[in-house]
Amino acid sequence: MKKAILKKAAITSVALLTLAGGAGSAFANGNDKGHDDKGNHQSSNGNKKNDKHGINLQFKDEKELKWALEYIIRLASKGVFNGYDDGTFKPQQKITRIESIVAAVRLMGLKEQAESQAEMSTKLNFKDADLLAKKYPWAVGYVAVALEKDLFSETDDSIQPDKPATRLFAATLLVKALGLEAEAKAKVNSELNFRDENKIPAGSVGYVQVAIEKGLITGYEDNTFRPNQPVTRAELAALLDRTDDQLPDQDAQAITGKLKADPASNAIVVVKPNNTEVALALDPNVFIFRNNVKVAVSALKAGDEVLVRTYQNKVVFIEVTKLASEQPAVTTQVGLFNSYSLNAQGKIATISITRTENGTTQAYVFNTSPDVAIVGNAALLVAGHAVELTVLNNLVYSIKVL
Template sequence: MKKAILKKAAITSMALLTLAGGASSAFADRGQEDNKRDNDKHSINLHFKDEKELKWALEYIIRLASKGVFNGYEDGTFKPAQKISRIESIVAAVRLKGLKEQAESQAEMSTKLNFKDADLLKKKYPWAVGYVAVALENDLFSETESLIQPDKPATRLFAATLLVKALGLEEEAKAAANAELSFRDAGKIPAGSVGYVKVALEKGLIKGYEDRTFRPNQPVTRAELAALLDRTDEQLPDQDATAITGKLKAAPSGGAIVVVKPDNSEVALALDPGVFIFRDNVKAPVTALQAGDEVLVRTFQNKVVFIEVTKNAPAVITEAGKFSSLSLNAEGKIATISFTKDVNGSTQAYVLNVSPDAGIVGGTAAQLIAGQNIELIIVNNVVVTIKIVA
C-alpha cells in the first residue's frame, strides 16, 4: 500500500449500518423516511457507483466506510469531490473515536444544547444532536464557540483542529501556540490556531502545498477528509476487538476463509458476496487471496465485508534441474547455486541466491556433483531448500 497499512489489531467496528445505502449517513439532508431507513440496517456495501472518481482516496474511503466512520449516499455514490460541512466532519470525528453508539443513545439525543443555533440543528439534523453533545463532552469544540454552524463548509483549518482534538492533543497544541509556521500564508492562520496546525503537521495528519501555502480557509472535500481521518485513525488507541488480523491459512474455499491469528488460534469466517478486497494498493478479486497473506479483516453481521492484504504471502515455487556448481560466502556457507534445466527442448542455465539457513535434503553439500538431479524450493527468489534427487 502507499504507506504501512497494518494499523491496529482492533479497530472500531460499527455493526448496524448501511454504508452506501445512506444508513446513519449523517452526510445528507434527510427527512423522516430516511431516518426510518436508518433504523432498518440490514446490509453493507463498499462498492460505490463513482468508484473510478475516488482514485487516490479509494484506500482511505473504503477503510473508513468498512468501520462506519465515513459513509456513502443513498444513491450508491460517495461524491469524493463534494465539499464537506462542519456537521459531517464532527460526526465523522466522533465515530472515529468509537463513540457512535454513545452519540446515538437516547440520553445523548435528548441533550439540551446551549449553542445559539441549537434549534436549527435540532430542526434540520435531529439525528445529529447526540453527536454534537458527545463532541462537546469530548472537547471537540473550543470553550469560546457559541455556534455549531452545521452547514458551513469545513475548512482545512477547522478539520486539522478538530482531528488534533480528537487525538486528545489539545494541551500539546496550546503549548505550541507560539510556534513559527513557514507557510507563505501563515498570517491567515489565527494566533490561537497556530499550535493546532503545528501539531497536525508534526503528526502527519495534514500537509502544506508545494507552493509553501497552507490555505487554512480552503473548503475540504469528502475525499480529502477521508485521508485526514485515516491518518488520524492510525494514532488512536484500539477501541474494540472486532477487527481480525492474522494470516490466511489457505486460499478462499466454499465462500469462506480461515485466518490464523497471532496467537496461532484459527477462526473460520464466511465471506459476504460483496466483500471488498484491497491488495497491492488496488481493489482485487477474491481469487487474488493466497495462503500466507497477512490480512486485516472486518465483519458485518457475521460475514466478512472487507479484507486488506497488509503483507503479501511469500512467493513459493519449486524448480527441478541438474546441479552445476556452488559458490560460498566468507563464512563458508552456500551463497549461490547454479543448475540447468530443459526449456522447450533446449538447456537453460540458472544461478540463484541461497539463504544462509538453507537446508539440504537427501544428502550433504559434498554429495552435490555436476549432473546430479536436484529440486529447489524458492521463496521470493531465494533458495531455502536444496533436495538431492536419487
C-alpha cells in the first residue's frame, strides 16, 4: 500500500491533473458532454474536440477535492480516472457502475485494448446491452474486456450502467482486477466481525475479506462495513489508488530515478536506476508533489527520488518519492590573501581575501571555524599570496595556501 494512503493530513487546495483527449479523458453524464461512437469527446452540439488540445490542470470545484487530491492526481496522470469536460471533477457525486468498470479496466493497463475496433464491435449478451450501446457506445469495448477478465459474475445478466456503485460492488470489482478471485473464493467462510455483516451476501464475504487484507478498503469507526452505501468519485479514487500500487506498472511513460541537479524552470534531468540520464521538458503547468504538498519547480532538489509521468513528450506530473538528503552547502573561494583577525584565544576568527572581477578589485571577509586548518606552507600566508578557502555553511573550515 502506498505510503500516501497512511497520510493523515488533508491537502485542502490546489488543482487536479487530468489528461485530455480521446476516451482516456473525462467521464461524462447526460448533463455534461459525452463521447461519440469512436470514443472522442463530443460537445453538446455534436462537434468533436481535437484530441491534441493539451491538458487541463484547473478545476472549477477544486476546493471540494480535499483529502482525495493526491489519489486523484496520480490516477489522472495515468489517464485512469479524470474530470468532466465542463471543468469540474464532482468528487462528491455518486459514481456509476459503468464508470467503475471503465476505471478498473484502465487501471489494469487495458485501455488500448478496450478501445480497439475488435472490442468496440463486440456483441454483448447482457439484457441491457442495447441501452449501453445507445447511451455509452464508447464503453462497449470496456465491458467486453471486463467480461474477458472475469470482472463480472457468471450470474450477471445485466450491466446496469447507471446504477450507483456500492462499496461492496467496488471492493469486489477491484479484488477481481487484481486477479485475486481464487483467493477470495477460498475465504468465503471468513468471519468479518462487522456489526452489519448480515448485509453482506455469503458469496461476497471472501471478496470483502481479501479487500480488507490487501488494504483496499476498511470499515467504519462504528464497526460497520456499509456494503450497500454508494461510493463517491473521490472515494473510488482512493480505492483505485490503493489497487494501483499492487498492479504492475504498464505505463511506458512512467520514469523513475533521481534528479541530477536542481532543475531549471523548464526542464529536469533524471538519472534512472540503470545510471542512464534522460532530459525531460516540463509542461508549463506541471503538477509537483514534494513532502506531501504541491510545490513549484524551484522546490525540487538534486538527489530527490522522483516518479515522473509525461504527456505528449512533456512532464505533467512529478511525485518526489524520497527526499534528497539535506547536504550542507560547500563552496570554494579563491583569491589573494589580504589579512586575518584573531580571537581572544589567539585563533583565526576572520580572514579577508581580495578578488579582481571585470576590472574591479573587491575585498571579502569570512568568519572561520574555531578549528580552521591551514593547508600548505603557512609561511607563505602573506598579503598578495593566492589562497583557496573551503566554506561550509558560511564558515571557513580550511585555508589552502596555493
